[in-house]
Amino acid sequence: MASSGLQLLGFFLSLVGLAATVGATLMVEWKKQYQGKTHRVFEGLWMSCSGNVRTTCEFHQYLLNLPTEVQATRAVMLLSIFLSTVALLVSTVGMKCTRFMDGKAESKSTTAMVGGIMFMVAGLLTLIITSWYVKMIVQIFKESHRLQSFEFGNAVFVSWAGGLLTMAGGAFLSCRRCSRSQSTVSISSNHLFSTTHPKSNYV
Incomplete structure (x- = not known):
């Protein structure tokens, strides 16, 4: 029961992390720039937006x-x-x-572990590419004129959160030791009951 709870927690965290990663990918505020006090410019992975009170967006x-x-x-x-x-x-x-896959406890546990490892790899990719993106923006910001360069926006933090949640969920899903211990205990208890039950018939 404990391992099932860990699997559900890991699945929920991975699902939230995936949703955050998708949201960050679609967000516009990967880079931001303020021109004056009111004019704002945002650039994302798919489109860029600019304007004062009302912003207009166009795809790359x-x-x-x-x-x-x-x-x-x-x-x-x-x-x-x-x-x-x-x-x-x-x-x-x-x-x-x-x-x-009922009746195949070992294969079922291996499948869950493989899914957890894939979640961890996906989260690690998100963290690495987001950190590299921030490094590039900071490097450009330092080398160019600060009034004409961009800063990283809120989508970076959403992407970091999505990567961390995905990795955490994958770690819970790939925890195979808990499920193994539970399965071995249940098998040993069933074997004990099966060996002691026939002896009771002779009493």
Whole structure:
């Protein structure tokens, strides 16, 4: 029962982390710039927005004209989302609360562990690419004129949170030692009952 609770907690954390990663990928505030007191400029992985009170947004039209940090971050974030989606399906099959692969406790536990490892890899990719993106923005900010350069925005923090939650959930899902101990205890108890029960018939 304890391992089932850990699996559910890990699945919930990974699901929240995946949602945060998707939200961060779609957010516009990856880079921000304030021109004067009212004019604001935001740039995301897919579009850029600018304006005073009302902001107008437009999608990036040319992929090759985008900065290197935007192209790389977009590709790795999509890869992380894909891995998390596959891990979500694999973990659903391997979790104890589902009825898939009934009667195959060892295979079911291995499947859940594989899904957890995939979640951990996806979260690690998100953390690495987001940290690299921040490093590039800070480096550009230091090298250029500060009034004309961008700063990193709120999407960076959402992406970091999504990566950490995904990794934490994957760690709980890949905890195989708890499920192994529970399964061995149940098997030994069933074996004890099966060996002692026939002797009681002779009394």
